[in-house]
Amino acid sequence: MRDARSELTRPIGVRLWLSGGWLMLLACAAIFAPWIAPQDPLAQDLFLGRMPPFWENGSEAGFWLGTDSLGRDVLSRILYGARLAMIVALVAGTLTCLIGASLGLIAGFYRGWPDRIISRFVDIWMAFPPVLFAILLIAVLGTGLTSIIIAIVIIDWTRFARVIRAEALSQSAMDYVASAQVAGRARFGTMLTEILPNVLPTIVALLTLEMGIAVIVEAILSFVNLSISTDSPTWGGMIAEGRISVHQAWWVLVFPLITLFLTVLSFSQLGEGLKDRFDPVLR
Amino acid sequence: MSGYLNIRNLSVSLRGGGPILRSVTLDVAAGQVHGLVGESGAGKSMIGKAVLGTLPRALQITAGEIWLDGQDLLKLSPGQRRHRIGATTALIPQDPLTALNPSRRIGPQITRRLVDILGWTKAAAEARALELLAEVDIPDPRRVMRTYPHELSGGMRQRILIASAFAAEPKLIIADEPTTALDVTVQKQILRLIAEMQARHGTALLFVTHDLGVVSKVCDSLSVLYAGKIVENARMRRFFMHPIHPYSAALLAATPTYTNPQGSLMPVPESVIETVEQEVTAHDRRWGRR
Amino acid sequence: MALLRAILVRLLTTAITLFGVAVIVFVVIRVVPGNPIAMMLPPGATEADIARLQMQYGFDKSIFEQFTIWLSGVVQGDFGTSISLRQPVSLLVLNRLPATLELSIVALLIAVLIGGTMALVGTRFRDTGAEGAIDMGAGMALSIPDFLWGLVLILLFGVLWPVFHISGRISPSLDIDFTTNFYLFEALFRLRFDVLADLIGHMFMPAVALAIPLAAIIAQLLKQSLKETMHLDYVTLARTKGYAERTVITREALPNAILPTLTLVGVQFTFLIGGTVIIERLFSYEGLGNMAIDAVINRDLPLIQGIVILFALIFTLVNLVVDMMYVVLNPRLRHA
Secondary structure, three states: OOOHHHHHHOOOOHHHHHHHHHHHHHHHHHHHHHHHOOOOOOOOOHHHOOOOOOOOOOOOOOOOOOEOOOOOEHHHHHHHHHHHHHHHHHHHHHHHHHHHHHHHHHHHHHOHHHHHHHHHHHHHHHOOOHHHHHHHHHHHHOOOHHHHHHHHHHHHHHHHHHHHHHHHHHHHOOHHHHHHHHOOOOHHHHHHHHHHHHHHHHHHHHHHHHHHHHHHHHHHHHHOOOOOOOOOOOHHHHHHHHHHOOOOOHHHHHHHHHHHHHHHHHHHHHHHHHHHHHOOOOO | OOOOEEEEEEEEEEOOOOEEEEEEEEEEOOOOEEEEEOOOOOOHHHHHHHHHOOOOOOEEEEEEEEEEOOEEHHHOOHHHHHHHHHHHEEEEOOOOOOOOOOOOOHHHHHHHHHHHOOOOOHHHHHHHHHHHHHHOOOOOHHHHOOOOHHHOOHHHHHHHHHHHHHHOOOOEEEEEOOOOOOOHHHHHHHHHHHHHHHHHHOOEEEEEEOOHHHHHHHOOEEEEEEOOEEEEEEEHHHHHHOOOOHHHHHHHHOOOOOOOOOOOOOOOOHHHHHHHHHHHHHHHHHHHHO | OHHHHHHHHHHHHHHHHHHHHHHHHHHHHOOOOOOHHHHHOOOOOOHHHHHHHHHHHOOOOOHHHHHHHHHHHHHOOOOOEOOOOOOEHHHHHHHHHHHHHHHHHHHHHHHHHHHHHHHHHHHHOOOOHHHHHHHHHHHHHHHOOHHHHHHHHHHHHHHHOOOOOOOOOOOHHHOOOOOOOOHHHHHHHOOOHHHHHHHHHHHHHHHHHHHHHHHHHHHHHHHHHHHHHOOOHHHHHHHHOOOOHHHHHHHHHHHHHHHHHHHHHHHHHHHHHHHHHHHHHHOOOOOHHHHHHHHHHOOOHHHHHHHHHHHHHHHHHHHHHHHHHHHHHOHHHHOO
16 A cells, blocks of 8 residues: 555646646637637638738738638637537547447456457457548438547447456456455446446546547548538638648648647547556556 | 686675675686575675676666776776677576577577677587587587577576587686576586586686585685675685684585585574674785785 | 467458458448439439439349348459449459558558667667657657648648658659559669659658557557567677677567567557558548548449458458468467
């Protein structure tokens, strides 16, 4: 048993602060977008097309990060885009985690035929190129927020199932599980009280990682024009447009790209940091 | 200074931590076998590692000199030192099961260093390896050269490691508990083999072991290491007739072949050791000057 | 006997996996709303025209019947006819496959080169600031997926310092009469270095984008494996023989440290190949992935099916090759 005090006084770590801070900032942007966005993200004005950001010559007051080819404000679109990104991250991440971790836990703990069936499905899923699978699903389900979330859950549950199954398998082999069994605890109860708490750190780390991946998948789908309706602002959509006009207006690509980059990096760093912090073995 | 290897006041400690070796002084004369005895944890393997330059990264030499053939190794650059060790010294390791590279055939493991470091031709190195393998009683050396380590028994592998150690005619061999990891039946054969090879090639040998019985069979002189400190340096005959340090006496009493056949290690009271400590330090100094 | 049994079991599971993939794709794409046939015909086509084409493509039958017809065709090497491009799927797919294979293999080579170097340098300078820097770099490279690296590269080498082409596979002016679709290997073979340079100029950014995450994984895994190996007795013994640390790492530790890394890298390589789908789109590279996205957008059912099955086949083959390499490189298994 470690001294509880050292646990409390341990520094949380720079990367946890930085990544957590960025994500908080983004959450605020998502919630308060209508109040803090300087412009209407959908308002087009062809006379204001491709205005550079404020420090360059020829910039237009009020359009801090410039405008796209249709004269829409880049900053406002990024702020509104954060809404969709955050919703997808939270909802798709959580649902994927619930379904994937449950299946992994069942496969690893019960073994036998549930394991065989679940593992077979994981094998088949691993043989699909994930991006193509996602695009295919959206083509079937139609575009829209719900479709994106369903597609992410369908594609990525295996990530949780694989890792949690392996962890549950190794946990089940340990003596304390056997002793809980001998003590006459119900199988299902043992799984929830003995196995689940020990795989929880991994689940939490995977969940934050998955949130970052969900944001990326949404951006990729927007990029191939299969996300939400074309005029609602998404980071992926902005990147797709910026990619085309990158030689004429770099800012249309750069700012949403930086936002996306930092967001994905933050989610994964947060996951790694939490894992180090909560892993009973590493602690 | 006489002898091929002279270690003077060598101190090794954990980086930012306590001492492992405290002012160790010992000599290995050319062509002689010197035993280094101590219980596990006394730091005896670290002396060999300090000479060979393979101390773990957590340890560092804080003071002392290691003279090899009239040259202080610690004054050389790491590259020069490595080359000098490679050309004049060899190691017979403790565990033959882990000391051969599992992904390489036996032949190259013996010949490569002759070619790479000593500049032999490939044919000469191979002839030499075959000769040595025959000398350590390996049946069908030509076939064994083409096998992988996992195909051979522990005893065979230790023979190969001995052949490999003698291949370049080194002036000094450090044998680090070479029989500990082997079956009791094989231990005797290997011990006899090392003694024979040493006598035939006239190599100086530093024999590290925890077994005084083994030392009595093969060594000309010995050092006793206790808690990182040499408590006694002696010729064999003098040591067995009149051990100076109480730890040496306890060690002798625990050795079945000599004083009593049951042989159990009698604990040395801390107080006794402390009172003798100063006497031993003085003894060390005498040795250092000699 | 045990080996034969293992091979048979392996082949059987591979077949089941491929069958599963086929069934899922087949079912999923037949739920697609919208009539693919209607999209093929010019406006004003009559109901009779649509019905006739539907019959031609077999869409009037039940899903189960369609599947058996399709499967019996596949067994004979017939993957059907593309609706949007009106050519045999097998022909279209085989024409595009070399481009994707070349891209994946070049990316793999880059990843092994960068990742391997980082692992070796990190091991040589272990427990120093250099190792810390490599760990940090690898950690970051790993957090960011290939899609974003591709965009970053476009900004760096396409806009800021435009040295590489940001789209396509080859400049039209240099499109010599290739006899195969392996442009890179053919240019090399025919010693057309101008063409080779142009091909590399096009391939550089997509390949590097795909390689970065894999390089990071190789760096981390191999370095860990090397560091563990460096503590082993035979490595220490090699050191006493007078070899430099560099030689000890590459010659004694590396061959034994590669094995544990290999299996994981195999799985990661299939992820890399999966990544070509979006990377090819991003760089307008004319490979399988780019064609697949077009096929989905055009609702070209036979083509989607063919491409997905091909990807699944490649993935299972990669895993098979990795397992075989594991046996070949491990003397213990080779002689068992």
